[in-house]
Amino acid sequence: MNFELTEDHVMMRKMVRDFAETECGPGAEERDENEEFSMEIWKKCCELGLAGITFPEEFGGVGADYLSYAITIEELSRVDASVGVTVSAHSSLCANPIYMFGNEEQKQKYLIPLATGEKMGAFGLTESMAGSDASGTRTTAVREGDEYVINGSKIFITNGYYADTYVITAQMDKEKGNRGIAAFILEKGMPGFTFGKKEKKMGIRSSATYELVFENVRIPAENLLGKEGQGFKIAMQTLDYGRIGIASQALGIAQGAYEQALKYSKERSQFGKTLSQMEVIQFKLADMAIQIEAARLLVYQACHYATAHKPVSKLAAMAKVFASETANAVATQAVQVLGGYGYTRDYPVERMMRDAKITEIYEGTSEIQRLVVAASILKEY
């Protein structure tokens, strides 16, 4: 078991870190304050090949492993978690299901532009009645000739409004519950497909979060992803991999907040010494470092399994729940270490604390993650 990163991974980390610090850092507070999504930053990410890291070259991707992807999301999120989730949602939640379940025509038509970043992607699963419980899906799809007609709405959709391509779920047979759900590929601009509410959020405020509205949206039958009734499975498998992205985002937030606390503790003096010379603060910093190290190992292990096409469900859930709880604990302590200053907008830690919270909620709440882990370990035993 080799704990060293390869030269390539070291180079990737440095590149994304430099990019994040130079391009995403300066405007992060302002974008957060104005709830402003930056298309410019997204385009720059695409130019560097960050939109399709894990997809093969033949589909416009880079052909790199999951660790490369995790490092990317981590480094982006270390500076601006909103940028991290933009890339993660696009890649894991939209491009990846098409890669895993799409047919050749769909990959040519949709996956390639997503992997190159020519088009942006989003994933529509969540509804007002379907959060943790996907069987509450009320959006419907009805086959009519060589078309499907979609009706309903989705909420809390990351990259909504800006994305070109959407993978959504819809109920085709309520009697069958989860087994009645199917997945479809939609395009922005299809008649009847509009955007509703833009969410005002506590954190990741410069990530675009929108409501999707479908009023008799007619889509060609070819836009069915996988088979009818396979939708729930597609969504669950998509989320399994997506969790690695969110775990990486949380890891990045934790790392960023921790570094802020470390730096501040060496600069700030009270009672005739720097904070870093006080044992109370040293213990806080040590706890942060320990948790981050553990979270990182879990995330990287999940990546290893994902790249090796081994079952990743349990590990990804473990990584996500641990990293997100770490992010929240570390970011909160970072604000504490920075004290009054940490509570103001002069320092980024208050934003990091607000950004951290969502990582315990989306792409499967921590409660759901624990159920996933429990199901897995009980099955094994």
Added chain:
Amino acid sequence: MNIVVYLKQTFDTEAKIALNSSGKIDSAGVNLVINPYDEYAIEEALKLKEKFGGEVTLVSIGNERVQEALRTALAMGCDQAILVNDPGLDNPDEWVKAEVLAKAVSTISYDIILGGRIAVDDGSSQVAVRLADALNIPSVTSILKLEVEENKATVTREIDGGTEIVEISLPAVLTAQKGLNIPRYPSMMGIMKAKKKELKVMSLADIGISIAELPGKMNTLDYSLPSSRKAGIKIAGEVADATRELARILREEAKVI
């Protein structure tokens, strides 16, 4: 077009400098990077390649660690690299480096040679210009803008108090000043491809010169760290009073106004 870039690996400018037990600069644990000014040279080289076609070859002198810097430059889009690594080259001075580079560069074809105007470690700003003299070609330093047409270059360069536009024939050596361009990040794909590009390690024998032909011209007798400045005085009081006091001190005590 055959474009050559002379690259140096240096300490990160954030590095804390200390002396080791033998009184030399301690390189333990120091983060090494491509000399920032060389990044402008690399970017300009890549732009020339994009415009005229051809290849960008990197040339450097040093030990295995320099390979990291070369791989990063390859990831940015350069095509191949030559590293002259020889145990006989121990802390070579600028004359030695230029002679070695001239030999190395003479093993390939070159239409233009680019480098950074100064290295942030030794701050000598000599090797590239010396290389030009060794190769008997023109040198232009501190360039801010480069336009190449066929085998002629029109260059805007920085001089004290202003700029100068000059015209030279290629091949020539040009050194990059900050402001020439904005260096690109290596892309993900570039990073993946870098390990497949050729990085040739050559000894002095491989480039056709022996250490006997490279007598050093400059010795470093010793290194020292600057004496730390004494703690200063914070002038307290109301803004108007403090400012008046500062002016007085500058005139009467420090005698600098």
Added chain:
Amino acid sequence: MAKGIWIIVEQSKLEIRKVSLELLSQGRIIADKTGEPLVAVILGKDVTELSQKVAAYGADKVILVDDDKLAEYTTGAYTSVLNKLIRKEEPQAVLLGNTAVGKDLAPRLAHRLAVGLASDCTSMEIDEESFLTFMRPIYGGKAFAHVALNARPVMATIRPNIFPLAAPDDSRKAEVVNEAAVIDPADLNVIIKEIVIAASERPELIEANIIISGGRGMKGPENYSILEECADVIGAAVGASRAAVDAGWIEQKFQVGQTGKTVSPTLYIACGISGAIQHLAGMGSSKVIIAINKDPEANIFNLADYSIVGDLFEIVPLLTLEFKKLV
């Protein structure tokens, strides 16, 4: 055998650069101690009238190379002429100022002569074996290297504003020798199309005695006028930190720091500059450093000789008024 200490005098539009006078001043001291003659070498067009000034600053002999082809500095022509002269006369040492010309000419000339070159030196000392040894800053001034050269002539470029100017003695006389410009045709390899000198009456940053600099605390490009007003009262140059340049508030040529210009003024006034290590690399050798910053924890205070914790927008205009009373 006394061969001479040569100072390559830099002139522009028949004005001798201050650093050349500094080198003559210091060269005189070394000449007196070693018994070597101090020789000023001036290349250019119509430069005869400059010989009196260099004599006043201590030159025993002046070598003038007056030629159309040397009217403007070019690397090749100047290298060619000096290479031939130096090989003919064999001086012990050749010194230049570390200016744009010095940085361009010295390495080329040194290689042509097959000698070493100590760049950007901040001190020099007489040495039995090596004639002169030099101290030069490395790693942005975070360390110093003490170097000796083994070939002759010993060559070095010296940082401007380090050596004090001697009091000129207009009664001094120097031997004046005219040499023909011998230029290898291969060295006439550059055509100067245009020279654009920025119209500024403020001193050149690298030579300025006083610099007033603004950083992130300036908050915007329009506020530099506050510093400019102060600069004009005391004859200072205006500088900036990287933060201000990167924010687009002021041009890069004003940047002081590791990736900007290295300055060593007598007085450096840092306004709204935090004092990042890279900035210190550019101005750490200033004789007196003043810091004005709102943030009491700013690193610059660890370096400043005198400081005021406060709002530069209040302090600098008041300082300007105080300076007006003194000047």
